[in-house]
Amino acid sequence: MRKNLKIPLLIILILAYSLGLTAQEIILNPSRDQSGEAGLLRLSGQVVSYEGEPVGKAVVLIPEIQKTTETDKNGEFEIYAVPPGRYHVEVYAEGYVDYHSDFFDLKQSMTAAINLIKKLSEEIVVTATQTPKLYAEVPVKTEIITAREIEQKGASQLAESLSLITGLRVENNCQNCNFTQVRINGMEGKYSQILIDSSPVFSSMIGVYGLEQIPTEMLNRIEVVKGGGSALYGGNAVAGVINVLTQEPKGNSTTIKLHQQSNKGEPYTNMGFRSGLVTKDGNTKAFLFANYKGRQPVDLNGDGFSEIGRLKSTNFGLNLYNSFSGIRGRLKLGFYRIAEDRRGGDLFDLPPHEANIAEWINSDLLGFSSDWNHYLSDKLYYSVSFSHVHAQRDTYYGAEKDLNAYGSTENPVTYLNTQLNYHMGSHLLSTGFQFKGEIIRDQAVAYGREIDDNYNEFGLFAQDDVKLNKTFSLLAGLRLSKHSLIDKLIFNPRMSVLINFLKDMSWRTTFSSGYRAPQVFDEDLHITQVGGEGMVIENSPELKEEKSYSVSTGFDYGKELGRNRFQFSVEGFYTLLTDAFVLDEKEYDPREKAMVFERVNGSDAKVYGISADIGYRLGSYLFLKAGLTLQRSRLDEPEPDFGSRGLFRTPDSYGYASLGYQNSRIVDVNLSLEYTGKMRIPHYAGYIEEDRLETGQTFWVLNAKLKKPFHFGQKSKINVFLGMYNLFDSFQKDLDKGVYRDAGYVYGPSRPRSVYTGFEFSF
Numbered sequence: 001m002r003k004n005l006k007i008p009l010l011i012i013l014i015l016a017y018s019l020g021l022t023a024q025e026i027i028l029n030p031s032r033d034q035s036g037e038a039g040l041l042r043l044s045g046q047v048v049s050y051e052g053e054p055v056g057k058a059v060v061l062i063p064e065i066q067k068t069t070e071t072d073k074n075g076e077f078e079i080y081a082v083p084p085g086r087y088h089v090e091v092y093a094e095g096y097v098d099y100h101s102d103f104f105d106l107k108q109s110m111t112a113a114i115n116l117i118k119k120l121s122e123e124i125v126v127t128a129t130q131t132p133k134l135y136a137e138v139p140v141k142t143e144i145i146t147a148r149e150i151e152q153k154g155a156s157q158l159a160e161s162l163s164l165i166t167g168l169r170v171e172n173n174c175q176n177c178n179f180t181q182v183r184i185n186g187m188e189g190k191y192s193q194i195l196i197d198s199s200p201v202f203s204s205m206i207g208v209y210g211l212e213q214i215p216t217e218m219l220n221r222i223e224v225v226k227g228g229g230s231a232l233y234g235g236n237a238v239a240g241v242i243n244v245l246t247q248e249p250k251g252n253s254t255t256i257k258l259h260q261q262s263n264k265g266e267p268y269t270n271m272g273f274r275s276g277l278v279t280k281d282g283n284t285k286a287f288l289f290a291n292y293k294g295r296q297p298v299d300l301n302g303d304g305f306s307e308i309g310r311l312k313s314t315n316f317g318l319n320l321y322n323s324f325s326g327i328r329g330r331l332k333l334g335f336y337r338i339a340e341d342r343r344g345g346d347l348f349d350l351p352p353h354e355a356n357i358a359e360w361i362n363s364d365l366l367g368f369s370s371d372w373n374h375y376l377s378d379k380l381y382y383s384v385s386f387s388h389v390h391a392q393r394d395t396y397y398g399a400e401k402d403l404n405a406y407g408s409t410e411n412p413v414t415y416l417n418t419q420l421n422y423h424m425g426s427h428l429l430s431t432g433f434q435f436k437g438e439i440i441r442d443q444a445v446a447y448g449r450e451i452d453d454n455y456n457e458f459g460l461f462a463q464d465d466v467k468l469n470k471t472f473s474l475l476a477g478l479r480l481s482k483h484s485l486i487d488k489l490i491f492n493p494r495m496s497v498l499i500n501f502l503k504d505m506s507w508r509t510t511f512s513s514g515y516r517a518p519q520v521f522d523e524d525l526h527i528t529q530v531g532g533e534g535m536v537i538e539n540s541p542e543l544k545e546e547k548s549y550s551v552s553t554g555f556d557y558g559k560e561l562g563r564n565r566f567q568f569s570v571e572g573f574y575t576l577l578t579d580a581f582v583l584d585e586k587e588y589d590p591r592e593k594a595m596v597f598e599r600v601n602g603s604d605a606k607v608y609g610i611s612a613d614i615g616y617r618l619g620s621y622l623f624l625k626a627g628l629t630l631q632r633s634r635l636d637e638p639e640p641d642f643g644s645r646g647l648f649r650t651p652d653s654y655g656y657a658s659l660g661y662q663n664s665r666i667v668d669v670n671l672s673l674e675y676t677g678k679m680r681i682p683h684y685a686g687y688i689e690e691d692r693l694e695t696g697q698t699f700w701v702l703n704a705k706l707k708k709p710f711h712f713g714q715k716s717k718i719n720v721f722l723g724m725y726n727l728f729d730s731f732q733k734d735l736d737k738g739v740y741r742d743a744g745y746v747y748g749p750s751r752p753r754s755v756y757t758g759f760e761f762s763f
Helices: 002-019 147-152 206-213
Strands: 026-030 041-049 059-062 067-070 076-082 085-087 090-092 104-106 110-116 143-146 168-172 180-184 192-196 219-226 240-246 253-263 266-278 284-295 310-324 329-345 357-375 380-399 406-424 427-444 449-467 472-483 490-502 505-516 528-530 533-539 546-561 564-578 581-585 594-601 605-618 622-635 653-661 668-676 680-683 692-695 699-712 716-725 754-762
Touching (some): 059 076, 180 206, 180 240, 206 310, 206 329, 206 357, 380 528
Antiparallel strands (some): 041 076, 059 067, 059 090, 085 104, 168 180, 219 240, 253 754, 266 284, 284 310, 329 357, 357 380, 380 406, 427 449, 472 490, 505 546, 564 605, 605 622, 653 668, 716 754
């Protein structure tokens, strides 16, 4: 235990030492350019937001000599003919907190890097209305994960980026292949809608491993909406929406990244590249990214079988933007390809069918998208977007050297969205049409599974976003959907209300309804190995759609005190599911060579709880955040297998806390703590003698990251980082062992204690 304490104690000492120093909020570097009058100096530099975006038209002032200038579109500025002396700098920009630097001695020409913080009321979100709007004016609560926050977490892909958000949990569901899903307010991943640039192209097959396949190089930011909220999204947005917004360059820059990790001595390499190009007039932009990941398998309990599987993936993509200023139109074209090979089990140097256990998946995703936005007038504008993802894979899910356990899946998805928006006084009226088509062709010969399904979903929506007065705002909409598996039309009304009681306090309430069609879900396309056999899920012929009714309400309080910011929020939520989907184990048939679970309609179910967040930022260098969720999930009648009335794999309490300190002269420090309470997990016979329902342990996961930036001139810099995930090695202690283990009996943190280091070079 003493050895375990050495590293966290060292980090805490470094943090305490750093906090004791006077933090310079302006980064000054000597400039080689000594141009100007004899004996006079030059102060130049760049003003960027906390998220790293250039701030144009910012006023930069040296009050002692009353010299001032304005930044250009790249956030750059120059002040000439400055005599040597002791000065401070002030910066003023619309939408940002006023900036006052510490005093510094100017003895030679210098370049400065200045960070501004957005005002609370100036955060821009797009998910609720698919149009850019100030968060302070949107009735739907939207949480933002910025690119800077993703970097602070040491994340290498989407799944890791979704940590440290109240009400969200990413969990590992397979001991062999590490199939992951994200839960919002305790509800399974299939109740959430994951979007890429507002398009729901996360298909049934992509949903199995997609959270780990989207690299952070692709991400600009992530917007999270809990609950239904908006009529613009499909009926299966029951638990919420996660909108992954891809990169759009703000200037000409390139970043190269190397992230090297050690998982219990086994290497995990992550290399990334991203580059942005913007023409001088700003009308044409291009963004290119590429990423490689390679991970060796890890056996954590010494039984010869992996708990963390082998992984190799390469992906790349390109986004192109062009603004047609003459007609006030804008076109975006996107392309990406993701190729991944993952395998878990044992005997990795042999083919899958010669291993005792092997889950092998070779995935290939090819995505195209286009988005056209056109202003016909100041009040009338429309958008048309199209996305297509062709996903296919080859698989092996088998045990005991079964030669027939190979399979294949093809799952193309096409999405079309048209939206017309009209400003009429204080109203933003939106209406549109959406189409989503999905084809699933899947074969798993060893388990007699053959799927050949086509799903078509049509949606019409109308929505009114109205600001009634300074106090009240309303977002009300109606969605009419027709799914090919449901005979009747489905109406989903949704409404959100925003009440600004005070300048610094707002109250949001949302009502929504949704549904899930009786189709194939991501978990159905994954075959867990249990007791040396596969576990297959199929739908009952009598399965009908599941419906949901949700309400959430809560307040946000935010106060700016100079450059400091305090935030606090509380939200209560309640969801009723009617005809809830549950799994019923069918009587074992030796001819099927598998455990077969049938999805049937059970009783109604309720999920309810409360979440709270608190945050404090001291200037641009110190922040503290924490969040906690308390919830309950109950079926009206016990589920058929274990007689439980609670939903499986969701704890009654979970939360996080994070502390960050940015001091570019010394080191940047980020500490985070993730808490997961006890939960109930099915444990099937194989390694154990009989099926039983287990109660999992409580986990406290402490993470730390140190980063030191080195600046070279005005634009080039290297960030060198060192971090550790799960410092105290808080990991599941009762994992099954051997060929007959239940690979689905895995819960808690996805990684044991892991050390990583690397660098990012930007120029």
